[in-house]
Amino acid sequence: MNTEDLRALQAPLKDKYREAPETALITLKAQGHLGEGLTCRIETGKALVEAGLHPAAGGDGLAACSGDMLLEALIACAGVTLRAVATSIGVNVRGGTVSAEGDLDMRGTLSVAKDAPVGLKNIRLRFDLDTDAEPEKLDKLLALTERYCTVYQTLRQPPEMSASYTVSG
Numbered sequence: 001m002n003t004e005d006l007r008a009l010q011a012p013l014k015d016k017y018r019e020a021p022e023t024a025l026i027t028l029k030a031q032g033h034l035g036e037g038l039t040c041r042i043e044t045g046k047a048l049v050e051a052g053l054h055p056a057a058g059g060d061g062l063a064a065c066s067g068d069m070l071l072e073a074l075i076a077c078a079g080v081t082l083r084a085v086a087t088s089i090g091v092n093v094r095g096g097t098v099s100a101e102g103d104l105d106m107r108g109t110l111s112v113a114k115d116a117p118v119g120l121k122n123i124r125l126r127f128d129l130d131t132d133a134e135p136e137k138l139d140k141l142l143a144l145t146e147r148y149c150t151v152y153q154t155l156r157q158p159p160e161m162s163a164s165y166t167v168s169g
Contacts, residue, residue, distance in 0.1 A: 006087045039063050056106045067120065071100040077151035078125055085144045091137050096129040123155065 001009075017024035032042040032051070038059070039052040052063025059065070079098040086093045102123040108116035127142070146152055 001087055003087055003090055006084065042069075056104075057109055067102065067104060070120070071102055071123070074100050074123070074125060074149075074151045074155065078127075078145060078149045081149040081152075082127060082141065082145040085148065086141055089137070089140065089144070091133045091141050092131060093133070093141075094130040096127060096131070099126045099128070100124065101126075125152070 030042065032040045035041045035050055037052075039050050042049045042051055049069070050063045051066050051069065053059030054065040054067065055061045075098045078100075082098070083093070085091075100123060102120035104120050105116045107113040108118040127145075129138070131138070133141070
């Protein structure tokens with residue numbers, strides 16, 4: 001895809017959202033089903049994933065770790081966003097890799113230490129790019145990728161959250 005193709009693809013959507021801002025608000029949904037033992041089956045739309053405990057929390061390593069899945073979602077979103085931004089601003093990226101690491105203190109997750117945080121403390125996102133672009137262009141590419149990556153921004157500025165339950169049967 002080139003810059004013109006991307007602009008042609010997105011132009012009608014941008015026009016629609018400018019004219020009717022309420023149409024730009026969408027609700028993303030995900031659903032899982034409680035599985036056998038300590039697992040939850042997640043329907044991704046493209047595949048079925050069974051999530052379970054990380055080995056550091058007592059899992060057997062056969063099921064996907066939800067923390068890994070969070071990092072994978074970040075990688076996927078950041079990679080797609082970087083590609084779109086590169087196309088939009090005319091930076092030729094021939095290929096590369098996107099990787100993410102997150103530090104997790106299992107004492108918090110396993111309630112071993114009340115002062116230990118639950119959740120990822122530090123997340124590092126890295127792009128290793130095959131490109132001849134100048135550093136100034138790459139700085140702009142990275143800044144715009146950070147700015148427009150939905151998952152990156154959600155993690156950086158957490159939304160208000162709530163949890164509830166219903167009982168069936």
